[in-house]
Amino acid sequence: MEFNTLSRLIVISNRVQPPGAASSGAQGGLSVALAAALREYTGFWFGWSGESTEQFTGHINFERDDGVTTATIDLEDQDIEEYYNGYANRTLWPLFHDRVDLAEYERGFAGGYQRVNERFAETLRPLVEPDDAIWVQDYHLFPLGSELRKLGCENRIGLFLHIPWPARRVLSSLPMAEELVSTLFAYDVIGFHTDEWRDSFTEYVTQQLGAVLNDEGDISLGGRTIRAITCPIGIDTKEFVAMSQSETAKLSYRQMRESANNREMIVGVDRLDYSKGLEERFLGYERFLVEHPEERKEVFLLQIAPPSRETVETYQNIRTALEGLSGRINGAYADIDWVPIRYVNQGYRRDVLAGIYRAAKIGLVTPLRDGMNLVAKEYVAAQDPEDPGVLILSRFAGAAIQLKDAVLINPYSAEEMADAIASALRMDKPERIRRWRLLMDSVEKEDVVWWRQTFVDALMTDDRSDDSVDIA
Numbered sequence: 001m002e003f004n005t006l007s008r009l010i011v012i013s014n015r016v017q018p019p020g021a022a023s024s025g026a027q028g029g030l031s032v033a034l035a036a037a038l039r040e041y042t043g044f045w046f047g048w049s050g051e052s053t054e055q056f057t058g059h060i061n062f063e064r065d066d067g068v069t070t071a072t073i074d075l076e077d078q079d080i081e082e083y084y085n086g087y088a089n090r091t092l093w094p095l096f097h098d099r100v101d102l103a104e105y106e107r108g109f110a111g112g113y114q115r116v117n118e119r120f121a122e123t124l125r126p127l128v129e130p131d132d133a134i135w136v137q138d139y140h141l142f143p144l145g146s147e148l149r150k151l152g153c154e155n156r157i158g159l160f161l162h163i164p165w166p167a168r169r170v171l172s173s174l175p176m177a178e179e180l181v182s183t184l185f186a187y188d189v190i191g192f193h194t195d196e197w198r199d200s201f202t203e204y205v206t207q208q209l210g211a212v213l214n215d216e217g218d219i220s221l222g223g224r225t226i227r228a229i230t231c232p233i234g235i236d237t238k239e240f241v242a243m244s245q246s247e248t249a250k251l252s253y254r255q256m257r258e259s260a261n262n263r264e265m266i267v268g269v270d271r272l273d274y275s276k277g278l279e280e281r282f283l284g285y286e287r288f289l290v291e292h293p294e295e296r297k298e299v300f301l302l303q304i305a306p307p308s309r310e311t312v313e314t315y316q317n318i319r320t321a322l323e324g325l326s327g328r329i330n331g332a333y334a335d336i337d338w339v340p341i342r343y344v345n346q347g348y349r350r351d352v353l354a355g356i357y358r359a360a361k362i363g364l365v366t367p368l369r370d371g372m373n374l375v376a377k378e379y380v381a382a383q384d385p386e387d388p389g390v391l392i393l394s395r396f397a398g399a400a401i402q403l404k405d406a407v408l409i410n411p412y413s414a415e416e417m418a419d420a421i422a423s424a425l426r427m428d429k430p431e432r433i434r435r436w437r438l439l440m441d442s443v444e445k446e447d448v449v450w451w452r453q454t455f456v457d458a459l460m461t462d463d464r465s466d467d468s469v470d471i472a
């Protein structure tokens with residue numbers, strides 16, 4: 001089927017956030033990207049409202065906002081605790097980011113996760129028409145495809161995973177991992193940001209579950225054949241470039257430069273999450289200050305880190321650790337007219353952020369593990385083509401595969417980070433422009449529209465001879 005003859009697209013994600021609110025507050029990368037993709041389709045975006053209810057009723061609240069129809073349901077407190085705070089945030093998220101030490105295995109979490117996926121399927125099923133394509137987002141909803149099949153859904157159903165797929169031995173530590181991963185064979189297409197995540201998935205299902213990889217690259221198990229594709233997400237580049245030239249962005253750029261007082265600014269922008277490598281970033285920057293005392297008052301680090309998942313203890317711990325670390329570094333090196341780290345725990349409007357990115361000589365993006373990382377791409381898109389800044393990027397972000405012309409570093413090495421900061425500050429303009437053009441080329445070509453088209457095309461192309469609908 002041709003992409004533009006698609007009748008409707010139903011996108012499903014854990015949280016649905018009103019797209020009109022995307023310009024303010026701390027939006028996750030996913031919600032911003034989905035709002036942009038959905039604006040061009042009929043269909044709707046289904047998921048949790050973020051609200052709780054005493055008893056789950058299955059009532060759906062439809063709204064139309066900024067060109068996108070949303071359909072949301074409220075969940076019970078117990079659902080939120082077990083499914084969202086529990087299995088999604090305390091089990092799967094740390095595990096899929098290689099933090100087995102932080103992963104919590106509770107049967108109650110797994111039960112709540114399964115129950116909410118069933119509730120999603122039962123509520124959504126009556127809204128699905130035969131020609132709809134269904135696109136499920138992320139690790140919160142792994143079993144949803146299989147639950148929809150049980151209810152007789154024969155539609156094309158795809159899943160996109162926004163986070164890494166872990167190594168087989170890491171995933172093997174999850175109780176019932178095989179059962180969970182088997183449910184993924186209810187999908188037709190599964191998308192990953194990088195070949196590494198896709199290959200890791202393929203290795204797990206072939207080695208652990210006995211699935212068979214055929215010559216075309218499709219994978220079969222239990223009478224179902226699925227396609228695993230690499231399809232890196234992008235940003236809405238045109239929109240972001242336009243936003244970086246808006247009056248608000250210009251004002252925030254000017255204010256930032258004035259407040260920098262002729263010093264160079266290094267910027268980091270991240271949800272406050274242990275996967276983003278913020279402690280290592282502060283330590284790498286401290287190392288730079290130690291090794292380059294002459295640069296001390298010439299530069300400062302602005303770290304914007306809006307709090308996230310605050311009810312989860314590991315997130316409270318990382319917040320406390322960062323407060324301590326930034327306080328210690330500032331205490332050790334600050335002078336009456338200079339503070340080395342400006343550490344800010346609040347979110348800013350996206351157009352304000354765009355101006356801030358543009359005012360920074362260095363974008364410091366150093367996750368320890370990250371499915372993609374959209375901040376790296378936003379930083380590139382916001383730069384002044386005549387005088388762009390330098391992107392320092394972790395090798396362990398999915399984005400490093402596309403953004404090869406950034407200064408790529410190992411975020412665990414404070415020395416490497418310190419060297420990268422020093423060389424970025426010294427980098428001459430022709431070299432900065434050369435690198436930026438190559439980075440921008442990628443950010444422009446593989447933007448969010450390309451991502452959505454690539455995934456939906458793969459979802460709608462059924463050239464496999466399988467028995468797709470015989471699934472329980």
Ligand code: GDG
Nearest residue numbers: 025026027028029162347348349350370371372373374375
């Ligand atoms: C997951 C994966 C993958 C941050 N602070 C503010 C703000 N943000 C926005 C950024 C960016 C987004 O949040 C963060 O995107 P990331 O890609 O870094 O990360 P996750 O939220 O972890 O998202 C990730 C992504 O899904 C998409 O597939 O890239 O690997 O973990 O857009 O700008 N936005 C505003 N104010 C802030 O202060 N408005």
